[in-house]
Amino acid sequence: MVKKVVENFKVEYLQVMDENGKVDKKLMPNLSAKQIKEMYELMILIRTFDDKAFSMQRQGRIGTYICYKGQEASQIGSTYALNDKDWMFPMYRNTAAYIARKHPMSMILQYWSGDERGLKSPDKLNNFPLSIGVGTQEPYAVGCAWASKLKKEKNVSFVYFGDGGTSKGDFHEALNFAGVFKVPCIFICENNQYAISVPIKRQTNSETIAQKALAYGIAGIQVDGNDIFAVYKAVKEAADNARKGKGATLIESVTYRLCDHSTSDDAKRYRSDKELKQWQKKDPVDRLEKYMKANKLLNDKYKDEVAKKAKEKVEKEVRIFENIKDPDPDDIFKFTFEEMTDELKEQNEEIK
Amino acid sequence: MAFEFKFPDVGEGITEGTIVKWKVKQGDKVNSDQILAEVETDKAIVEIPSPKKGTILKLNHKEGDTINVGEVLAVIGEKGEKVSKKALKKEDKKPYTGSVVGFLEEAPEEEEVSKLKKADAKAGKSIIAAPKARKLAKELNVSLENISGTGPGGRITEDDVKKSSSGKPAAKVTKKYDLFGYVDRVPLKGIRKITAQKMREAVSNAALVTHHDHVDVTALSDLRKIEKEKAAKKGVHLTYLPFILRATIKSLKKHPFVASSVEGDEIIIKKYYNIGVAIDTPDGLIVPVVKGADQKKLYDLANEINTYVEKVKKRKIDLMDLKGGVFTITNIGVIGSTYFTPIVNYPETCILGTGRIEKKVAVRDDKIVIRKIMPISFTYDHRVLDGAEAARFMNDLRNILEKPESLVK
Incomplete structure (x- = not known):
């Protein structure tokens, strides 16, 4: 009879920059001052957009909107580490990633006003439409990654989902498939502590989400999701490995949404003020600012300029959006089949 | 022309809210996106930001008042500009434009609106009713064109349909097709x-x-x-x-x-x-x-x-x-x-x-x-x-x- 340990696992956690903006030089990824400024400007742009969009919902100018405040580092750090040719599979909270990947903000507003045309990816952008269904997008990303592998392309696929999404079957199927077929796919779990109102403790009994990767034989790492350098570094390494044929990685980006789940939610009903305040101290934008200030990359003038530019950009996109003509209701019926069926014609008549 | 800011649907399908607190008063200058009021809906207490920069010419409700979606919350314009009497009316039955594109276009005068409404009604267009209300109207053999809606912004509600159908025979209309083609429905009796x-x-x-x-x-x-x-x-x-x-x-x-x-x-x-x-x-x-x-x-x-x-x-x-x-x-x-x-x-x-x-x-x-x-x-x-x-x-x-x-x- 034999009883022995057949496998040992460890789960790594990565933080490059602490809450005060201090970085560990050994861990700091190779980023130029220009690149860091680009990242910062993107973060300010998407935060400005988020605030504006939220405000516009309250003014009745757009419909339900999903805010992402607090998750900027997680989304910008990851998209910044990837190439335009890589394929993105976002979920509904990834508007920031969308903007970073050059999807026009006016179209994003269009989408959140109920006009599906807003999700039509402009040519040459390798962005898939965001997924509203929780945890449905992972298998698509794996399939896409597999296609890249078979075509011997160097693209990776990366997919976003939340902590809640890891309880869905598709997540596990996707990870398993990615492991078995060693596909170039990066799974980015933005663990923002809540699936709407369900806290992470009720979501999984695992200490981390990252460790779920190990069961499927792929790499897994937990990163400080409010540390843009840590997210960047982890995603960059995962992408490098994927391109080298070393397979998939699951990255758990530990973060927090500083806003409600959506414009129809009131997070105060399930989150304490104390908890919120603790996380506000870890605000990813403030943290990067602290770093940049200490490293002479940011002064008040630059900061104001960036804020002003972002505001102008967003306002311009709002104007573009508000001049988009409403879609024709007939479109609902027109584009289901190449030719309208008798039933559709009849239904179309009904709305006239 | 002064801008009438109508209370929008700030949740998903809310019809009214209660004004908890005004953050501005009449005569105040406000910036775009500056918070005007806190309003409690059945979902949450939400802050309502101003869609325009300007002077608050009129706040239409007191704290504690209930406001329906589509009613004018505040009028924003140039200092000294006159507020049309229509804007002061509490019940505003203009067509609901809701949280959709183009809401911010300046609203036409009331007379113009009613003209538009009539013309559109003839063309069978500006009827605002949810599919469920439309279905009910069809079942009860009620013409939506003749109903004036009491819902947000004049939306025709199911109740409106029911009220206007009293006395009329209820003809049950069922779909003449299923997923695959036309069908006849014969009661099993x-x-x-x-x-x-x-x-x-x-x-x-x-x-x-x-x-x-x-x-x-x-x-x-x-x-x-x-x-x-x-x-x-x-x-x-x-x-x-x-x-x-x-x-x-x-x-x-x-x-x-x-x-x-x-x-x-x-x-x-x-x-x-x-x-x-x-x-x-x-x-x-x-x-x-x-x-x-x-x-x-x-x-x-x-x-x-x-x-x-x-x-x-x-x-x-x-x-x-x-x-x-x-x-x-x-x-x-x-x-x-x-x-x-x-x-x-x-x-x-x-x-x-x-x-x-x-x-x-x-x-x-x-x-x-x-x-x-x-x-x-x-x-x-x-x-x-x-x-x-x-x-x-x-x-x-x-x-x-x-x-x-x-x-x-």
């Missing part, structure tokens, strides 16, 4: 419904088996020809059915389990011979019961069956005439078909079906001959009868029908 229930009852309670056989009715056919003429003279229309009925009873008497029913742990063997005869009508199948059929003469049976047919056709049959059967005969042959699998008239346990009589090639004394053949199908409940007994019942029935002389007596 009357005889059809009873048949459906009975059949379901039989199939779910009994263990049904069907045996098939064929009977050489050449002799019966000859006999019937003679008897038919005789009967006609007495005003009786004689079909095959009275012969088959009598033959069945003769065989039933030899096989008592065939005329039975099951109640709990008991098989009830019927000692009376009330035989049901299935009659096809435009409304469905009706089965009158010939009571004490073993006591009746051939012509009497023929008369009784013919009377039932007449009564059934006129739908004047007495309910009692449909009850008390122990066995049923269903003759599909008059219409067509040979073999089939009749379903018992539950709680009866057996049923005989007869098919179309046809001339067939048969072998008699090693010679090929032409004979008149009647297919028969006998369904029984295997709970009370086994195949051997069923076969014996059919053998006896066949023998009697093939030597039919005794049936006339």
